[in-house]
Amino acid sequence: MSHSYPEHVTIVDVSPRDGLQNEAMTVPKAVKQTLINDLIAAGVKKLEATSFVSPKWVPQMGDNSELMTALADSRRDDVIYSVLVPNMRGFDNAIAHRPDEIVIFGSASETFSQKNINCSIDESIERFAPVAAAAKAQNIKVRGVISCTVGCPYEGEIDPSQVAYVTKRLVEIGAEQIGIADTIGVGTPLKVQRALQAALEYADISMLSGHFHDTYGQAVSNTLAALQMGVSEFDTSVAGLGGCPYAKGATGNVATEDVVYMLHGMGINTGIDLDKLVVAGERISEFLGRRNGSSVARALINKRQS
Numbered sequence: 001m002s003h004s005y006p007e008h009v010t011i012v013d014v015s016p017r018d019g020l021q022n023e024a025m026t027v028p029k030a031v032k033q034t035l036i037n038d039l040i041a042a043g044v045k046k047l048e049a050t051s052f053v054s055p056k057w058v059p060q061m062g063d064n065s066e067l068m069t070a071l072a073d074s075r076r077d078d079v080i081y082s083v084l085v086p087n088m089r090g091f092d093n094a095i096a097h098r099p100d101e102i103v104i105f106g107s108a109s110e111t112f113s114q115k116n117i118n119c120s121i122d123e124s125i126e127r128f129a130p131v132a133a134a135a136k137a138q139n140i141k142v143r144g145v146i147s148c149t150v151g152c153p154y155e156g157e158i159d160p161s162q163v164a165y166v167t168k169r170l171v172e173i174g175a176e177q178i179g180i181a182d183t184i185g186v187g188t189p190l191k192v193q194r195a196l197q198a199a200l201e202y203a204d205i206s207m208l209s210g211h212f213h214d215t216y217g218q219a220v221s222n223t224l225a226a227l228q229m230g231v232s233e234f235d236t237s238v239a240g241l242g243g244c245p246y247a248k249g250a251t252g253n254v255a256t257e258d259v260v261y262m263l264h265g266m267g268i269n270t271g272i273d274l275d276k277l278v279v280a281g282e283r284i285s286e287f288l289g290r291r292n293g294s295s296v297a298r299a300l301i302n303k304r305q306s
């Protein structure tokens, strides 16, 4: 079967936010700054820098303002710095730092919505609406991400109609892009395609992005399945870092290195230098005392050493 693939895919490295939010040890601001600068040096043009959530809920992101202030001098015009914002309080804190994009994050699962942001799906949309409007009024892009689009740690399988519903509501309040997230990495290619298909009821394919965790080792396959439907933007995390504090047992996002390797191997451009990316992933893995979670990074490092 032949597919027409995009010539270019946008990689959104979410490691500074999704990758580090679940770390038990406090990661110093300077280490986060180095990670972000390493990613940019490797050619990453879009990243999630931090989240403006409650520090009681996610202590690791408690240095959000300090980090954005520290980044200010080295901010690049050709890089999109995104931040997560759950409510107006978060928006008010974030806006001082002029993020290029804000991310409102909902869920296709009622229970996960309660556990993650302490409100129902409909209440979350009510909270996000003024955030999206305020961002748009200031010419800041608005992306919506939907968690648990194929499976939920509390509810199990999620019906695609839930994905369609949340997509509809997010688009109605002004989300320009919709991230389809497999929060706990249980998805397989056809399930992910069904979730994307459901979102397509209310969003154009150019608005959709993929956000796949790799708990069951399916994330590269799921990325390919999304690519085959025409999705051309993916959230990934260098060295496969990450997990969500409210989705126990879920591992990190698909490793940026693994996705970049696949895309380059398919002749798809990302603008990313894989060798420099491996350096970025190694440095943060060493700091965390963690085995590098990217198979591609480990293979390239072994090859270099042999």
Ligand SMILES: CC(C)(COP(=O)([O-])OP(=O)([O-])OC[C@H]1O[C@@H](n2cnc3c(N)ncnc32)[C@H](O)[C@@H]1OP(=O)([O-])[O-])[C@@H](O)C(=O)NCCC(=O)NCCSC(=O)C[C@@](C)(O)CC(=O)[O-]
Pocket (backbone or CB within 6 Å): 018, 021, 051, 052, 053, 054, 055, 056, 057, 058, 084, 086, 087, 089, 090, 091, 093, 105, 116, 117, 118, 145, 146, 147, 148, 181, 182, 183, 184, 211, 213, 243, 244, 245, 246
């Ligand atoms: C949404 C809330 C705030 C509701 O939390 P709440 O406790 O219901 O909020 P509240 O409005 O009742 O406020 C309680 C206290 O928090 C403060 N507060 C309230 N808002 C903020 C804020 N923005 N920044 C700083 N402080 C804030 C507020 O001022 C108050 O302070 P107090 O009076 O007690 O001193 C909370 O549940 C929360 O922060 N949740 C975030 C959880 C989170 O970050 N999860 C991980 C990110 S999502 C994810 O990883 C999934 C994703 C995106 O990657 C995709 C995928 O894979 O699925």
